[in-house]
Each structure stands twice: as structure tokens, then as C-alpha cells.
Amino acid sequence: MHAFENLKQQFLRPADEFTPIPFWFWNDKLSRGEIVQQIQDFHAKEVSGFVLHPRMGLPREMPYLSDPFMEMIEVALSEAEKLGMKVILYDEGMYPSGSACGMVVKENGAYASRGLELREYPCQNQFVRLPISLQQGESLVSIQAVRKLSESQIEADSAVVLFCEGSVVEFAPPKQGDWSVLVFVDTPSRGTIRGVHPGQDDGEPDAPLAADLLNRDAVQSFMRFTHERYYEKFSDYFGTTIIAMFTDEPDLLGRGHVPGLKPWTRSFLSDYVADGGDERDLPALWLDAGEETGAIRNRFAGAIRRRLNQTYYKPLADWCEEHGIGLTGHPAGSDDIGLLSHFHIPGQDIVWRYIAPEENKALTGVHSTMGKCSSDSARHRNKRRNANECFGVCGVEGGWSLSADDMKWYLDWLFVRGVNLIIPHAFYYSIRGERRNERPPDVGPNNGWWPEYAKFSRYMKRLSWLMTDSLNSAKVAVLVGDSFLPWRIVKPLYESQIEFNYLEEQLLNDCCEISNGTIQIAGYCYEAILIERGYQLARSSWQRLKKFVEEGGCIIELTAKGVNSPDIGQWQVGQETEVPALLTGMIGSDYEIKPAASTIRISRIKKQGRLFYVIVNEGETAFQGKLRMDLGGLIEYWRPWTGACDAAIGEQAADYLAIPISVERRECLIIAVDPSRPQQQGRKQPVRKQKAILDLSQGWRVIGGPWKGELAGLSTWTNWEGLSNFSGTVVYETTFEIEEPSQIPLWRLDLGDVYEIARLSVNGKEAGVQFWKPYVFEIGQYLRPGTNVLHVSVTNSLANRYDRKSLLSGLVGPIRLYGFRVDGMERKDRSD
Numbered sequence: 001m002h003a004f005e006n007l008k009q010q011f012l013r014p015a016d017e018f019t020p021i022p023f024w025f026w027n028d029k030l031s032r033g034e035i036v037q038q039i040q041d042f043h044a045k046e047v048s049g050f051v052l053h054p055r056m057g058l059p060r061e062m063p064y065l066s067d068p069f070m071e072m073i074e075v076a077l078s079e080a081e082k083l084g085m086k087v088i089l090y091d092e093g094m095y096p097s098g099s100a101c102g103m104v105v106k107e108n109g110a111y112a113s114r115g116l117e118l119r120e121y122p123c124q125n126q127f128v129r130l131p132i133s134l135q136q137g138e139s140l141v142s143i144q145a146v147r148k149l150s151e152s153q154i155e156a157d158s159a160v161v162l163f164c165e166g167s168v169v170e171f172a173p174p175k176q177g178d179w180s181v182l183v184f185v186d187t188p189s190r191g192t193i194r195g196v197h198p199g200q201d202d203g204e205p206d207a208p209l210a211a212d213l214l215n216r217d218a219v220q221s222f223m224r225f226t227h228e229r230y231y232e233k234f235s236d237y238f239g240t241t242i243i244a245m246f247t248d249e250p251d252l253l254g255r256g257h258v259p260g261l262k263p264w265t266r267s268f269l270s271d272y273v274a275d276g277g278d279e280r281d282l283p284a285l286w287l288d289a290g291e292e293t294g295a296i297r298n299r300f301a302g303a304i305r306r307r308l309n310q311t312y313y314k315p316l317a318d319w320c321e322e323h324g325i326g327l328t329g330h331p332a333g334s335d336d337i338g339l340l341s342h343f344h345i346p347g348q349d350i351v352w353r354y355i356a357p358e359e360n361k362a363l364t365g366v367h368s369t370m371g372k373c374s375s376d377s378a379r380h381r382n383k384r385r386n387a388n389e390c391f392g393v394c395g396v397e398g399g400w401s402l403s404a405d406d407m408k409w410y411l412d413w414l415f416v417r418g419v420n421l422i423i424p425h426a427f428y429y430s431i432r433g434e435r436r437n438e439r440p441p442d443v444g445p446n447n448g449w450w451p452e453y454a455k456f457s458r459y460m461k462r463l464s465w466l467m468t469d470s471l472n473s474a475k476v477a478v479l480v481g482d483s484f485l486p487w488r489i490v491k492p493l494y495e496s497q498i499e500f501n502y503l504e505e506q507l508l509n510d511c512c513e514i515s516n517g518t519i520q521i522a523g524y525c526y527e528a529i530l531i532e533r534g535y536q537l538a539r540s541s542w543q544r545l546k547k548f549v550e551e552g553g554c555i556i557e558l559t560a561k562g563v564n565s566p567d568i569g570q571w572q573v574g575q576e577t578e579v580p581a582l583l584t585g586m587i588g589s590d591y592e593i594k595p596a597a598s599t600i601r602i603s604r605i606k607k608q609g610r611l612f613y614v615i616v617n618e619g620e621t622a623f624q625g626k627l628r629m630d631l632g633g634l635i636e637y638w639r640p641w642t643g644a645c646d647a648a649i650g651e652q653a654a655d656y657l658a659i660p661i662s663v664e665r666r667e668c669l670i671i672a673v674d675p676s677r678p679q680q681q682g683r684k685q686p687v688r689k690q691k692a693i694l695d696l697s698q699g700w701r702v703i704g705g706p707w708k709g710e711l712a713g714l715s716t717w718t719n720w721e722g723l724s725n726f727s728g729t730v731v732y733e734t735t736f737e738i739e740e741p742s743q744i745p746l747w748r749l750d751l752g753d754v755y756e757i758a759r760l761s762v763n764g765k766e767a768g769v770q771f772w773k774p775y776v777f778e779i780g781q782y783l784r785p786g787t788n789v790l791h792v793s794v795t796n797s798l799a800n801r802y803d804r805k806s807l808l809s810g811l812v813g814p815i816r817l818y819g820f821r822v823d824g825m826e827r828k829d830r831s832d
Helices: 003-012 032-044 067-083 103-107 216-225 227-237 268-274 279-285 293-322 366-380 404-415 433-437 450-466 491-495 505-510 539-550 576-587
Strands: 023-026 049-054 086-090 114-122 128-131 139-150 160-162 168-171 178-188 242-248 262-264 326-330 347-351 387-392 421-424 476-480 500-504 513-515 518-521 524-526 528-532 554-558 571-573 591-594 600-607 610-617 623-629 634-638 645-647 657-663 668-674 688-695 701-704 729-738 746-750 753-755 757-762 765-770 776-778 786-795 810-813 816-822
Touching: 003 450, 003 610, 003 634, 003 668, 032 067, 049 067, 049 242, 067 086, 067 227, 103 216, 114 279, 139 279, 160 168, 168 178, 178 279, 216 227, 216 293, 227 242, 227 293, 242 293, 268 279, 268 293, 279 293, 293 326, 326 387, 347 366, 366 387, 366 500, 387 404, 404 450, 404 610, 421 450, 450 610, 476 505, 476 524, 491 576, 500 505, 500 524, 505 539, 513 539, 528 576, 539 554, 554 576, 571 576, 591 600, 610 623, 610 657, 623 668, 657 668, 729 810, 753 786, 765 776, 786 810
Parallel strands: 023 049, 049 086, 086 242, 242 326, 326 347, 347 387, 387 421, 476 500, 476 528, 528 554, 554 571
Antiparallel strands: 114 178, 114 262, 128 168, 139 160, 139 178, 513 518, 518 524, 591 623, 600 610, 610 668, 623 657, 634 645, 634 668, 688 816, 701 729, 729 786, 746 776, 746 816, 753 810, 757 765, 757 786
8 A cells, every 4th residue: 555545544544542532520429330331432432541530529438549449440440451442540639739639738747738928017117126926837938128119019129138036036227218027938828629529629628738749758748649559559551551640730839728829848948049049039029129020030930840840740750651651731821831841741721711712712812822832842852742631611601501613623723733632621420410510511421412422533533643743844933931932923823824833942952953044853943933022031042042043044033112132133023913924035935825814724744754734724714715835746635524535636836736725614624745646637626506596494393302393483492482491402304395306416405503413314314413513414315306304403502401501502594405516517317
């Protein structure tokens, strides 16, 4: 088999390695039979893995990590092994990670999460003699006096370090002004995590105390309770069935902590000073100290991140590697790329609809960077996979309102940015009682799309396969910090289909090679560097960038008024909208779409010597145009949702090839190119001209559901008596007449507006299911002369039932049947 054909077969039937691996909420009393049945159900829907996630609702009689709990884990692992499925263990009960559901602190109270607290004592311009009182578990870090300019501002460099003698500090203001004595205390944060048993949620009396993740000994205790416990029981599964351990957004202060604290741990001041800080920086963590305030806060945050990497993430990664598995999961921040360095499978999470199709949320704000946060971390550190925990509380109206339409949008948003491991949040073991309202919705077995979930599994596998063991062809790198990923400067790049990768400043300095006007790392070769907030870059970075420019490299910096950067020969622009044209003029473009479309995203992928243009429509209207590419060959359209693969015939110009493309709303289209083979010869794409239209919006009846009868007109069933909160399936029927359907070669039925899942049968034959607009079906093969019967089964959102919503539901229309002729010729009668 030719290499290109082999790739196509891998695309159509990707290995189980590329399966979605959903969170599986264990949130109720567990039974062996139910665990086995659910795993078999997952497997039947082509879901070949899961994250075992202990969750709120586990009964008290089955304590987290107890022998009865571990017996249920054994049941799940054994069944997964039989079916060839993979398991990721979750390292906490419930989240954020690091306390072993409170066992770390219960064993040793000194391991509880800590914070730095500021206590202020105004002097009122007088000599003060101040007693220092500390509670049990607290320690004094520093005492300083500062001159206040306002309630929230201090005079720069006014800080005076004071010393405490006999639990008393004395201070006489050295000059006029409003002075305050600031006492900095290392104190328990009193933060908690969400536990897995009743009474352990936020604000409840038994909520488990968070652990001090900046304390190496506390982290070792955490790993002993969790990681070692799992390995002791299930070592035979490690590296085979068990492939990774998931750590979930560790929180240094814990949830519901004492307000106003900064992350801290015992004796951290000496580490901070050794890391380039100063004791007199501490006031600026709370109060404005002038021009240096931002730099001081960034320096402190950087010191905390480095400490967390060393005390938490690195030990976890080392343990996983030593035991034959990978570390995956994600940090707390959407732009915490610096905290991903030790992950074997870097990750992020889409949650709370911070990213969404509406209000330009796809491209604006800090959360819009998270897709490439994980993928670019993996790209530049030679890691095959990167993950996203997606869909949690992402419904447009919260609760159970997440639609299959939105789920598809989120998947495409992730894939075109390079994510290649999907962790759906979540499949619920149980939705009994209040369990269904705990971070909903269930996006798997308890949702309306579950009978058809194999279609989603196949789709996720195909795109995950394509985005693995491949390189995108970005020639542009955007320089980023440990916790700063610019979104303003990249927004117009997305809108102009200019591919880029985020490049960490640390990697620029430590791992990149500068050669012949390019910056090279991990197989990527960048001809241009973009900079936003250049004032945050280290001097060493500017020196490296200067060498890049001197060798012919291109740098564009987005600058702000009054903020100056070193002049190394970079181009400076005041508006991000200037960047695309400037870039194209400097380094050219290997491809472009015509006409321009700000909602189309493109990633050009190189895999085994072949090129794949992954084209995603993030907008609400279909796109039709052409993809102009600089390199031709054998070209095909690959459609990952349906698996259809068709020849593409391009128009050859002097210096480019133009390929017609049509990308529907919620569609991902792949243009596959084999440069080693000649372009197929043949006719261009057929021109379809409308021949006949039938309006089928009237004459419908309901034959299945809670109400049956004739309809005066199509409308949302929430307007029907007694159905305002109904969730379920309603079956519609109508008939229509066609004399000779075979005289028209192509018939398309457009159902118009449907809420939300539509299954169509024509004359008793299944014609397909659609999950999002456009609800269009090709039905010519099912039509017959004379009377034809349509059945449309519509399943709506579960939000109406579970959240007491009245979201639009059912078949609304208008409904049209279109006939087309192709290339000006009508198809001959079937009998010819």
C-alpha cells in the first residue's frame, strides 16, 4: 500500500491510543456489576479509556483510598485490561490536588497550607511601641515601616526594616508624613479542598484542609498516601493499563482561605532573597510602590512558581517516570505555561464557558490562550501528547444546557490549536439526586447524544491522530513568559490564518539555536518573533534576540505609549492589527484563503512527509472560497466527521495552486496533500444548480412523545400545554408527493431550526442523524415516485428537565426540500 493510502487508512480507523479519555465521576455507592457494565458501555461507544475520578457523593462507609475503595479500583482496572482500555489515575479526592482528601494534614498539622499575611498599624506621625501578638502556628517574617501616600500607595524606597525585641517593636517616624508599621506573618491559610464524602464540600465543617505544596515534606506525604498506595495495590497494571496520573489545578492557599494572603511557606523569605528578591519588596505585594511595583510582584510570583515546580511538579513527574507512567493534568492558570515543563502530557482545561462561540470569546482574554499553552509546551519540549479537560460547566445557560453543537465547536477550537488528547468533563457514574448538579452536565452516558457517541469518539480519534507525531508549519513564534501568553497580538494572526507558536522565554535562552536568521528548536524553524510587553523580558533574552536580528531575523514588537524597550533593530507597532500585513511582507506566506474570512482557522500539519491543511470554521455562517497553496501534488478532501475522502482538483496558476473549499458552520475540513505524487486529472468540482424546491413546513403531526396530534404549525414544544419543562424525544411525521424523483440527481432536505438532535427516516429507512445546524440530509436514494413519508425524531436539552429551563425544543423549521442538477445535466432515469 502506498504511504499516502496507508495514512488515509490510519485516519479513517485510528488506533485506540487516540481515544478520548473522559473523567469518570465515581460519585455514589459503587458496585462491581455497575462498574463493569458502564465500562463495557464506554467501550461499545468506542471510548477506550477513562480517568478514575473520585467525586463528591462517595459514601462514608467507603473512605477514599480504603481497602473497599481500592477493591472497586481493581474491578475497573481488571475490566479495562480485558478490553484493552487505558486508565489514568486521579491523584486526589476530589480537588484541588495535593492533600489526599485531607489525610496529609491529619497526619501532621504542620503540613497545612500557609500564607503570608499583612497586618498594618498606622503610626499617626507619632512614636509607637507596638506589641507583636502571634497565634499558635504563626511565625514572624518581617516588620517594616513605610510612608503612606494614600490608603493603597506607599512612597517608593521608604521601607525601613524593624526588629522585634521581647515581642515589642518600636518606631519613630524619621520624617513628616503618614507612616504605618507593617507586620508580615506566616500563618495557616485555613484553605480547604472539595472532598468526596457528604459534608466535605466548600464551606462544610468536614471540608479537608489543603496541604502546603511549597513544603517538600508535605508533598512527599501526599505522594505516600496516594501514589505509593496505588502502586502498592496495582503495580502490575502500571505502564500497561495505567498510563498516567492526573494532578488537578493545585491551589497554594486552598479554597476559602483567609482573605488577603499571599502564597508562602516556612522559611521562604531566605529562598526569595536568594532568588533575587529583597525583604523590602514585601510591602509592594499589597501596596503600590511606584514604577517597580509590577516588577516586584512578577519577581515574587516567579519565585513561587519556581518553588512549586521544584517541590511539587518535579517530584510528581519523577515518581511517575520511575514507575512507568506519565504525569498529566493541569495547573490552576490558563496561561501557566511555565508550570507545564515537568508534565509528560501537558494539559489545560476549558471550564465555565470562559471560551465560547459568542462575544469573540474564542480569541480574546487570557483563557483564549490555553489551547496553545499546552500544545506549544509539548511541541517545544518534544512531548507527543498534550491534553485538555473540556466541557465542564460550559453550557450557554449553565447547568445541563451544553449542546452537541457547542461540544463540536469546542473540539474544533482545541484541535486546530494542536491539542491531541481530549478529556471530556465528565461521564457520571450516577446522576441520582443532587449528583446531577455537581459541575454539570454529564457529557456521556446520561445525555441525549449518548446512543450516537461513537461518532464523537471516532471524530476525536481522527483529529488526535493527525495532531500527534506531526509538526505544524509555523514560521512565526510569539515570545511568552512563565505565566504570560499574549492574546492581543495573536488575535489578528488567527483572523488572517497566519500560524504561530508560543515560545517560552526560558527556552529561547536555554534550548534554541540561532542560525542564518532563524530560531530553531525541536524541529521548528522560526523566521519571525513577535513580542508583547517587551519590558518584561530579561536582558539575556534581548541579547539573544539582537543576535537573531543581526543574522537577518525579523522581530515585531507591539509597544505601548511611554514604555520603551532596547533598540535592537526590531519593528515596533502601536496596533496589533498592523502585524499581519507587516509579517506577510517580510517573510511571505505559504498559503492563504480567498476571500478573507476572520472566522476561519488553519493549521498546516506535516506528518510523514505529507501535508494536511486543517481548516475549521469557528463562525456561524458557511464559508466558500479557495485555498491558495504554494505546493501541489495529489490532493484530497478528508472529512473527519463522516470519514468521507474525495479527490480535489485545483486550478494551477504561475506560482500557486487554488483549491476550492466549502466549510459549513461547525465543520472541520482537511486538505490532504501528497507532494510526491502528481495531481489527479479530471473534472473540476461539479456545479450544482437548483432545480426544484418543495416547502414542507406545513402538514406535520406528532406521532411519538408525551403529546400526539396534528400541528397547526411548527414551533418550540415548550409552548405546548404541559411541556414547558419537558426533556426527551418527540417524533414528527409528514407526507409529500413527488412524481419522478429520479429525474433530479441530488435531493437535499433542510430542516431549518432544530433543538437539538434530529434523526431522520425517509419511507421507513434511516437517513442519518444531525446534531447542529445546518440540519441538512441528502435523501435522493430514499425517495420514491408518489407519496413519501418523513419521520423526524427530535431530542432536546436535558436542561429543561434538570434545570427547569424552557429552552427552545423540537422541530421549528422552516423545512425545505431542494433538488439540484449537476453541471447543467439532469441524471438519466434509473432504468436507462
